[in-house]
Amino acid sequence: MLVKCDPLRPDPDVVKRAAEVLRRGGVVAAPTETVYGLFAHAYSEAGCRKVFQVKRRPMDNPLIVHVDSVEMAESVAYIPPELRDILRRVWPGPITVVVKSRGVLPRCVTAGLDTVAVRAPAHPIPLAIIRELGVPIAGPSANRAGRPSPTTAEHVLEDLGDEVDLIVDGGPTFFGVESTIVDVTRTPPILLRPGPFTVEELEKFFGRIEVPPVARGLAEADVALAPGMKYRHYAPETPLVIVHFDLEEAVRLLEARGLRVAVLCVGKCPKAKHTIPLGGDLYEAAKNLYDALRRLDKLGVDIGVVPAVEERGIGLAIMNRLRKASGHREARRPEDLAAIVK
Numbered sequence: 001m002l003v004k005c006d007p008l009r010p011d012p013d014v015v016k017r018a019a020e021v022l023r024r025g026g027v028v029a030a031p032t033e034t035v036y037g038l039f040a041h042a043y044s045e046a047g048c049r050k051v052f053q054v055k056r057r058p059m060d061n062p063l064i065v066h067v068d069s070v071e072m073a074e075s076v077a078y079i080p081p082e083l084r085d086i087l088r089r090v091w092p093g094p095i096t097v098v099v100k101s102r103g104v105l106p107r108c109v110t111a112g113l114d115t116v117a118v119r120a121p122a123h124p125i126p127l128a129i130i131r132e133l134g135v136p137i138a139g140p141s142a143n144r145a146g147r148p149s150p151t152t153a154e155h156v157l158e159d160l161g162d163e164v165d166l167i168v169d170g171g172p173t174f175f176g177v178e179s180t181i182v183d184v185t186r187t188p189p190i191l192l193r194p195g196p197f198t199v200e201e202l203e204k205f206f207g208r209i210e211v212p213p214v215a216r217g218l219a220e221a222d223v224a225l226a227p228g229m230k231y232r233h234y235a236p237e238t239p240l241v242i243v244h245f246d247l248e249e250a251v252r253l254l255e256a257r258g259l260r261v262a263v264l265c266v267g268k269c270p271k272a273k274h275t276i277p278l279g280g281d282l283y284e285a286a287k288n289l290y291d292a293l294r295r296l297d298k299l300g301v302d303i304g305v306v307p308a309v310e311e312r313g314i315g316l317a318i319m320n321r322l323r324k325a326s327g328h329r330e331a332r333r334p335e336d337l338a339a340i341v342k
């Protein structure tokens with residue numbers, strides 16, 4: 001069931017209906033400022049289990065607990081006083097912190113860990129739903145596990161269809177990539193997933209942040225730093241290659257081998273039969289990225305190419321998602337491309 005909802009002034013009837021579904025142990029898909037989430041009442045074991053079931057998500061990959069305030073976060077987690085001050089300044093926003101859990105939520109929410117990931121989303125719809133319920137909602141992105149995250153209600157429908165009790169359509173999401181996740185139980189804090197809240201900004205609040213190679217999307221660690229990191233993510237069906245040299249040359253090389261090529265491009269697109277413009281700057285590219293990956297699969301081409309972007313600001317999040325989506329296929333020189341498609 002899909003209902004439209006004004007993202008800025010959520011219709012109180014829609015909010016009440018969503019809260020009712022959640023109270024009964026159902027699941028609701030709704031937009032946040034990052035991507036669409038698939039939410040359950042955080043205290044409902046049945047609801048939280050249903051999130052895993054509907055997504056086909058492995059049970060060892062925990063959910064994010066969404067709250068409306070630092071006070072609500074403290075009802076499920078231990079928040080040290082210095083962190084409390086920081087969260088009051090950065091929330092609501094696209095930043096998730098991993099903190100010590102109070103152990104009050106169903107085990108499946110945290111996959112049995114003694115830590116919990118919490119965030120206050122900067123979006124009127126989930127905030128209104130949380131306020132209506134008076135308790136947190138738990139959820140991951142509302143895509144089928146392994147698929148690109150949904151940035152529109154249509155993406156949610158495409159992946160999960162009528163297995164979701166209610167889809168609240170609040171239009172396309174603002175940032176288009178998932179929240180930044182930082183584990184603040186460690187010193188220095190460690191970046192688990194780059195997102196719209198950049199490392200440069202994080203360091204203004206937390207001091208030095210450790211950025212491990214896995215957070216850049218490089219080589220999957222055998223032992224995942226964070227649960228969920230070891231799974232294939234965001235992947236289109238069509239092979240995708242990140243190109244560090246001239247895109248036009250990459251297209252020529254591939255077409256010369258008789259391959260049908262689609263180009264995802266930032267800024268000016270090179271001449272090619274199939275182009276998927278991501279936008280003029282990196283914020284637009286982040287916003288359009290997952291829709292572009294979904295469109296790539298619908299073109300029926302043999303391969304997609306996408307330019308590498310600078311790993312600064314939101315570019316770090318884009319490269320992390322591209323590396324996962326491409327299965328770590330990166331061509332630094334034309335010779336690499338030849339080796340990849342041989």
Ligand code: AMP
Binds near residue numbers: 064110113140228
């Ligand atoms: P999603 O937003 O769909 O990517 O799912 C939430 C992500 O939050 C998961 O992939 C986990 O990696 C991360 N997460 C949730 N809880 C924890 C935790 N306690 N420790 C580390 N990471 C977590």
Ligand code: MG
Binds near residue numbers: 140141149
């Ligand atoms: Mg996800």
